[in-house]
Amino acid sequence: MQESIPTERLPDDAIQPDLFHALPELHYPEEVNAAAEMVDRHVEHGRGDEPAIIFDGQAITYADLQDRVDRLANALLDLGVEPGDRVFVRFPNRPEYVVSCLATQKIGAVTVPSMKLLRATEISYVVEDSGASVAIVYDDLLDELEIARDERGLESLAEIVVVEENGIEHDHHSYDDLIDAASSDLSAPTTTRDDVVMIAYTSGTTGKPKGTVHTHRQMLAICDGYARYCLDPNPDDVFASNAPIAFTFGYGFEVAFPLRFGATTVLVQDPEPTDLLVAVDEHDVSILASVPTAYNQLFAEHEDQLESADVSSLRRAVSAGEPLPPRTYEQIGDHFGVEASDGIGSTEMLHIFISHRYHDEMDPTATGFPVPGYEAKVIDPDTGEQLPRGEAGLLVVRGPTGVTYWDRPEKQAEAIYDGWSAPGDIYIHREDGRFEYVSRADDLIITGGNNVAGPEVEDVLLEHDAVYQTAVIGAPDEARGQLVKAFVVPEDGAEPAPALTEALQEHVKAAIAPYKYPREIEYLDTLPTTETGKIQRSKLREREETGTN
Known part of the structure; x- marks a missing residue:
């Protein structure tokens, strides 16, 4: 059989994350x-x-x-x-x-x-x-x-x-x-x-x-840090999620968190959004975890099941994998009667490292605070210098977990800034201490010298009754470098037409700075997603760059 872990496939000490256990x-x-x-x-x-x-x-x-x-x-x-x-x-x-x-x-x-x-x-x-x-x-x-x-x-x-x-x-x-x-x-x-x-x-x-x-210590740390302080779990809790267990978000909510605290996990083999409702109703689920796409699908397509299901056992709904749109936050409260907890994590960091703690006052305009045990700051990626509060830059974090790649020294070096791990997100550290999401680093659109965060435009588009799903990217443009382009899946009954495009553009102009509006809108039946439900904006960017559908 194998030898034990080959150390040459792990990063050397010079580019290891600076782990600490506060x-x-x-x-x-x-x-x-x-x-x-x-x-x-x-x-x-x-x-x-x-x-x-x-x-x-x-x-x-x-x-x-x-x-x-x-x-x-x-x-x-x-x-x-x-x-x-x-x-x-x-x-x-x-x-x-x-x-x-x-x-x-x-x-x-x-x-x-x-x-x-x-x-x-x-x-x-x-x-x-x-x-x-x-x-x-x-x-x-x-x-x-x-x-x-x-x-x-x-x-x-x-x-x-x-x-x-x-x-x-x-x-x-x-x-x-x-x-x-x-x-x-x-x-x-x-x-x-x-x-x-x-x-x-x-x-x-x-x-x-x-x-x-x-490591073993890190697997326990996500339980005794994030889960303990942001979910307040106890042995009477029942966890459910439709995330794949192979996704570290799913592994946390369906394996590590419930078992660490002696609680119960409800597993569904090939879960659809409605299966979550059935689980909550039949097994008194108290902590529910999913991605925004699944919540949105549930609210948009299964109104009858929502009205008939007993969800009174719920005390917390968690969203991660993608930023939680304000409209989805509100719908979770309306349909489930609980507050939604947003969180940012990554496979590299194992799980969530910024969120609101269980007893914090929720603010749906921000992801939250560093999870207890973590520190976070926003830096200029070119200089590594910490930026003033309110200024957008690269998020870096450190704590009991960090970015450690297997046999990828170049990626490892790119992800570590003086011991701090960079998961690859643009954030604002606000005056109130919360961290506000702007975009993934590769989702930032630079058009005509202006920076536009695709997720900000997406949130505004989702507020329009005609929009079911959307993804906003930077498309190549000779004059501006990039232009803001939106891919939209219309709601049932909404007819893709020039009149709808104009209405959506005016809707965005009225809500945020006009230069951020999508100069192009393309209508699709579906958006490409990963198995975990994340929209694959990279595929949309690739089709724009190559001119293929």
Whole structure:
């Protein structure tokens, strides 16, 4: 099998983020294991009979979960998996996904989550780049992995374990057979707080996906920092989200946060927005997490279900993945009767690092404050100097997590400013201490010498009754360098026509500085999105630059 984590594929000390642990909750012992903290601790404290996971109407208790994790962990050890080995995990949102990640982490190996929509070429890249030696895969998603193996060889991949649910024929290990044959008496290798627990790959919206490295200490830190202070969780809480578990946002809300605090997570295999309503209604979900696109789809297309669902159990709705438009914030309050909490995080930083704390006064015009344990500032990216309050610039942060790329030294050097991590966002640090989102660094449009933030124009367009979805980019223009162009998905009944274009342009001119209005508007049936629901503005920019549809 593999050697442990090859240190030459990690950044050298000169370009590492400056990690610090300001909160007492983050002072973990040298020897600690995130998976054991999220499962075993609750069983040891007498809560083994409490529900950890609800899936397809059935509850899996903490004791059941511990048994499944320990059996799979022993099976992986029997297959030769050693501390530091990478295990590629490919599932929809199912309990086996959770078990596979926790079992891998419990024996000191490293989880490499995979989005279920990845095709063979993308899978080949992730497996080869990470050096994964074992894959655990849902049978309905096996075909692309086998194509990747057959076409590319995937020399590091020694074993494949298949969860058999759909009768797909294969000649690999059976997940159920391995678990049934394995002992539940686990003697796990010792792990330390700085051992790698996960290599999570970015969604690849710009270039090839990048592996981002996270440790046991960091996995616990996002729970004991962001979740503890911004969600105020307790064992009676029930979490639900339609984010893929392979997305670190989803992993936090569907695995790490509920299990860290002895709460319950409701998993839905292939969730549609209405499935969230069903989960809230049937399982008394108290903390709901999704992306703005899904909230908007729910409010725009499922009014009858919204009116009939009982959502009284909710106490907090969280939005991340993209900026939360003011209209969506208001609709969450109107339909769910709770305040929405916006947050900015990234795969590189593992989870959310700016948000409002649970008892803060919410301000929908800002993302919030640095999450306890983090510091943030806005700098001039050319000089690295901190900018005055109220001036837009590059956001940099530091705290218990930071940007650490796997075998990408050039990207690593670009992301670190004197120890501070730069996730790639333009922000304003306001006088009230809150941080106000402007745009992604690559979404800033420079037109005729003026800076225009695409998301600001999008928010104004979304206020118009004729606009269902929109994305605003800078299109190449000989005279201005770039011009502001909007792609609009109209609401049902709104007819794309010159009259609508003029109305939308005048609407923007009346709300914000006139030079920000979209000089071109193109109507589409759908906008390109990632599997996590983020609009792929990079694809829209690419079609403008190449002149292809």
